[in-house]
Amino acid sequence: MTQPITPCMWMDGTAEEAATFYVSIFEDSRIDSISRYAADSPFPPHFKAGTAMLVTFTLKGRPFAALNGGPQFPQTEAVSFVIPVEDQAELDRLWDALIADGGAESMCGWCKDRFGVSWQVVPHRLLEMQTQGAAEQNARMGNALMTMRKLDIAALEAAFAGEAA
CATH class of the missing domain: 3.30.720.100 (Signal recognition particle alu RNA binding heterodimer, srp9/1)
Structure with missing residues (x-):
């Protein structure tokens, strides 16, 4: 094996x-x-x-x-780990844990933990909408996503559906 x-x-x-x-x-x-x-x-x-x-x-x-290994190679956003999550509660729990004690929020679902490692906390629902939606739905959702730090699944779904936030 x-x-x-x-x-x-x-x-x-x-x-x-x-x-x-x-x-x-x-x-x-x-x-x-x-x-x-x-x-x-x-x-x-x-x-x-x-x-x-x-x-x-x-x-x-x-x-x-x-x-x-030492200080020669610090962490960089060029590599990140994607965490697929089922719902907003799981997203919130992991996001909050990762940014605690010196971590930092970034944009579009990315964050950095206190060790400098970058993570993307991504709901399965986002991936579903991206693969199943029409171009205008994905554009609306993408525009909403670009304004977020931690992702808000309900707001992404509303944008996808064309509903006012």
Whole structure:
């Protein structure tokens, strides 16, 4: 059996804290393993002995890894993780957890957590409307979406239907 492709997030000393945070907010999630830097580690950036080097974890059944590699490669919005959600309550819960304690809202359903990792919290309903709607419905919905930070499913549905907000 082949192994799945595993995204690895480069961190600067926060890999274990980040993985612990992520598994706390997503169902069906766990820390799988942690390897730690030794006192005589030949690997830069020479973190203190015992600091997590590589944390492997599972989020919603998908494998991830976080590597404490140092400050050379900070997180960027060029890579983000899409979180499909069923309803507004789930969207609100995850959004609020991700932006808490130093995270930040962005536009169109994107946010950044306190570790600098970018996420897109996207309702299944949005994807359904995008694939099933006529051009004018999708244009109205797209215009509404462009004004939002955290997505509002009811407002997107109203725009899609041509109803005044």
